[in-house]
Amino acid sequence: MSATARDGSGDGPAESGENERDYIQSIERGFAVLLAFDADLPSGSLAEVAARTGLSRPAVRRILLTLQRLGYLTSSGGRWSLTPRVLTIGQHFAATHGVVEISQPHLLRLTEATHESASLAQLDGTDVVYVARVQVRRVMSISIDVGSRVPAHATSMGRVLLAWASPSIVERVVEAGLHPLTAKTITDPVRLRDSLHEVRQRGYAVVESELEEGLLSAAVPVRDSDGTVVAALAYSTSVGRRTLAQVTGEVVPLMLEAADGISADLVEHRVAGTRSVPRDGFF
Incomplete structure (x- = not known):
């Protein structure tokens, strides 16, 4: 089950009534990977993140590498963890x-x-x-x-x-x-x-x-x-x-x-x- 589904916070296209073509699934999956990291999994392997999100390992690998390139994740010894850059998302919420x-x-x-x-x-x-x-x-x-x-x-x-x-x-x-x-x-x-x-x-x-x-x-x-x-x-x-x-x-x-x-x-x-x-x- 995806992180979005687990926390009950997301409205997919079916719930919102939006056109399926306007729904970008890759963004949903990217957030699912970010939300996979928490107090119970502060640092996870590719397999652990895949298990938490319900996504395939190849898909999770691509997302992890993309988020690393954007500065939101870092890796060491085959394990991944969030970087302080994710805090800027919360700062944008407070600012707006x-x-x-x-x-x-x-x-x-x-x-x-x-x-x-x-x-x-x-x-x-x-x-x-x-x-x-x-x-x-x-x-x-x-x-x-x-x-x-x-x-x-x-x-x-x-x-x-x-x-x-x-x-x-x-x-x-x-x-x-x-x-x-x-x-x-x-x-x-x-x-x-x-x-x-x-x-x-x-x-x-x-x-x-x-x-x-x-x-x-x-x-x-x-x-x-x-x-x-x-x-x-x-x-x-x-x-x-x-x-x-x-x-x-x-x-x-x-x-x-x-x-x-x-x-x-x-x-x-x-x-x-x-x-x-x-x-x-x-x-």
């Missing part, structure tokens, strides 16, 4: 999505006020992807950094993003399977939709022990200038440090204030971006 840079000071202030991690996330396929984060490394046993993916159905961030998403997106998440990660994970589609309705009514989501036992998280929507929800602002702690009532009564108001601040800055950023800049001299 103002919400990432704008959110950082707000995340920092929220972290300082709560002494817990604060994050910004967006939907990608059926997962939630962290696009900005100020971290306190003591909450989760799983490692979370910018670029990390978690299932949308089992997280407060995902609940917020799905609550204001189109029905087709919610249906895609349901059809992908609401897999249980703990005994408390919502796996019933009716219960999930009821939960999303409650989130829309309350204006925030709180999830306890659905992604990981003992993890307590909350999320609120971040809106663009036209009111569209463009991201979720999230906070995470453990049931041993805060109760559900404390998070709801003490932390959520701080989060709503931070989200309003990000939204206001997004409006200002858009206005500043469209405002003409006066120039001296004759033109």
Whole structure:
């Protein structure tokens, strides 16, 4: 199975409705090879990469050599690994999505006020992807950094993003399977939709022990200038440090204030971006 299929993030031509002739399979395969490298396979042989992607060894060899020539991979002793150049892809995302840079000071202030991690996330396929984060490394046993993916159905961030998403997106998440990660994970589609309705009514989501036992998280929507929800602002702690009532009564108001601040800055950023800049001299 390809890396694109494994992470559930890609829309092939059949899903998107695009003409098959407009779909460049070689690009898909190139990304599949790049995504084959992760914490479990930081350095892989040709055979290992082929097994992970489901591609033939000759095809993988050509892709590896091409990516090496472009500077995204390096090889040593028959094993391949990513180079720092791949980080520039993430930098391009941040540079073209103002919400990432704008959110950082707000995340920092929220972290300082709560002494817990604060994050910004967006939907990608059926997962939630962290696009900005100020971290306190003591909450989760799983490692979370910018670029990390978690299932949308089992997280407060995902609940917020799905609550204001189109029905087709919610249906895609349901059809992908609401897999249980703990005994408390919502796996019933009716219960999930009821939960999303409650989130829309309350204006925030709180999830306890659905992604990981003992993890307590909350999320609120971040809106663009036209009111569209463009991201979720999230906070995470453990049931041993805060109760559900404390998070709801003490932390959520701080989060709503931070989200309003990000939204206001997004409006200002858009206005500043469209405002003409006066120039001296004759033109």
